[in-house]
Amino acid sequence: MTETRHVKVLILGAGPTGLSAALYAARAELAPVVLTGMQLGGQAALTDVIENYPGFPEGVGGAQLGELFQKQAERFGAKVEYDLATEVDFSQRPYKVVADNGAYSADTLIIATGADPVHLNIPGEYEMTGRGVSYCATCDGWFFKDKKVVVVGGGDSAFEEGLFLTRYASSVTLVHRREEFRASAILQKRAQEHPKFNFILNTVVTEVEQGEKVTSLKLKNVVSGEESQFETDGLFIFIGHTPNTQMFKGKLAMSELGYIKVNDKMETGVAGVYAAGEAADPTFKQVITSAGMGAAAAIQATRHLEALEAESARG
Numbered sequence: 001m002t003e004t005r006h007v008k009v010l011i012l013g014a015g016p017t018g019l020s021a022a023l024y025a026a027r028a029e030l031a032p033v034v035l036t037g038m039q040l041g042g043q044a045a046l047t048d049v050i051e052n053y054p055g056f057p058e059g060v061g062g063a064q065l066g067e068l069f070q071k072q073a074e075r076f077g078a079k080v081e082y083d084l085a086t087e088v089d090f091s092q093r094p095y096k097v098v099a100d101n102g103a104y105s106a107d108t109l110i111i112a113t114g115a116d117p118v119h120l121n122i123p124g125e126y127e128m129t130g131r132g133v134s135y136c137a138t139c140d141g142w143f144f145k146d147k148k149v150v151v152v153g154g155g156d157s158a159f160e161e162g163l164f165l166t167r168y169a170s171s172v173t174l175v176h177r178r179e180e181f182r183a184s185a186i187l188q189k190r191a192q193e194h195p196k197f198n199f200i201l202n203t204v205v206t207e208v209e210q211g212e213k214v215t216s217l218k219l220k221n222v223v224s225g226e227e228s229q230f231e232t233d234g235l236f237i238f239i240g241h242t243p244n245t246q247m248f249k250g251k252l253a254m255s256e257l258g259y260i261k262v263n264d265k266m267e268t269g270v271a272g273v274y275a276a277g278e279a280a281d282p283t284f285k286q287v288i289t290s291a292g293m294g295a296a297a298a299i300q301a302t303r304h305l306e307a308l309e310a311e312s313a314r315g
């Protein structure tokens with residue numbers, strides 16, 4: 001049987017949230033342990049350049065930013081473990097976490113497992129991510145100044161992000177598999193009235209042509225079955241976001257979409273268990289906001305541990 005390792009602060013996730021929480025907990029001399037899951041650096045590591053994280057006037061590579069976060073946290077004593085948490089038990093303290101390579105007991109837990117954008121799962125999509133395929137208009141819109149972009153989706157986020165992209169792009173073509181949209185009427189009206197906005201309905205994207213940059217997509221009309229080629233410089237996919245929180249179902253309060261519910265101190269309903277970043281944030285979804293929430297969770301965990309210590313000293 002594997003030995004259970006006890007830690008004061010266990011952090012699940014090594015994206016901007018988890019690594020920022022690690023920095024703060026490490027500087028509070030709590031020797032936090034971070035479990036990385038499958039993606040060290042988190043979603044930020046999937047993108048070529050990040051230009052909206054302060055402190056890097058020339059921008060910074062997504063993977064490089066993750067490495068810098070990690071290095072800074074390790075400098076103060078954080079330990080990063082390449083391990084994936086699979087099970088949690090909050091029924092008694094210290095809390096138990098089972099991971100692929102071992103088991104942990106933790107006085108406090110910071111959940112920073114992030115989220116994954118829903119993918120189309122078509123040929124070329126993964127290979128061209130960061131080369132014209134994107135899941136974030138705020139992050140990448142700027143790179144498409146005076147270029148043609150395609151947006152996929154029919155909900156509020158496809159319309160909101162598509163309208164945002166009209167600031168930069170010369171045209172925004174929304175491709176949707178149905179004839180009706182789920183997006184709110186006001187967003188639909190705004191898009192329909194916008195001179196740069198076009199629609200291709202009853203159509204799906206079936207392939208992204210591979211090369212140095214995105215240049216064209218294969219489309220298929222789902223009614224007629226007709227296939228066509230569509231020239232574009234970018235493909236923005238907004239068909240949903242799934243928080244990585246399945247493990248906490250029934251153990252922590254969550255929204256319908258699976259975001260963990262927290263108060264303004266990143267506290268979940270369980271004492272000493274915090275959730276931060278995209279696992280708990282359906283709204284902002286940025287490196288800076290996620291890092292801020294991670295720091296807040298670690299500050300709160302530190303205060304919680306101090307209060308527990310003071311309590312046990314009083315007897």
Ligand SMILES: Cc1cc2nc3c(=O)[nH]c(=O)nc-3n(C[C@H](O)[C@H](O)[C@H](O)COP(=O)(O)OP(=O)(O)OC[C@H]3O[C@@H](n4cnc5c(N)ncnc54)[C@H](O)[C@@H]3O)c2cc1C
Binds near residue numbers: 046047
């Ligand atoms: C292609 C792309 C480009 C982007 N560009 C920008 C940009 O330019 N600027 C910007 O501000 N934002 C950008 N974003 C958004 C930004 O990356 C996210 O908002 C941010 O990474 C969220 O941080 P997070 O730490 O909360 O979650 P994530 O980054 O999703 O990290 C989650 C972490 O949890 C780990 N994990 C998951 N499950 C488990 C488990 N069971 N056990 C242990 N660990 C687990 C993962 O391996 C990962 O390390 C971009 C996103 C994408 C996808």
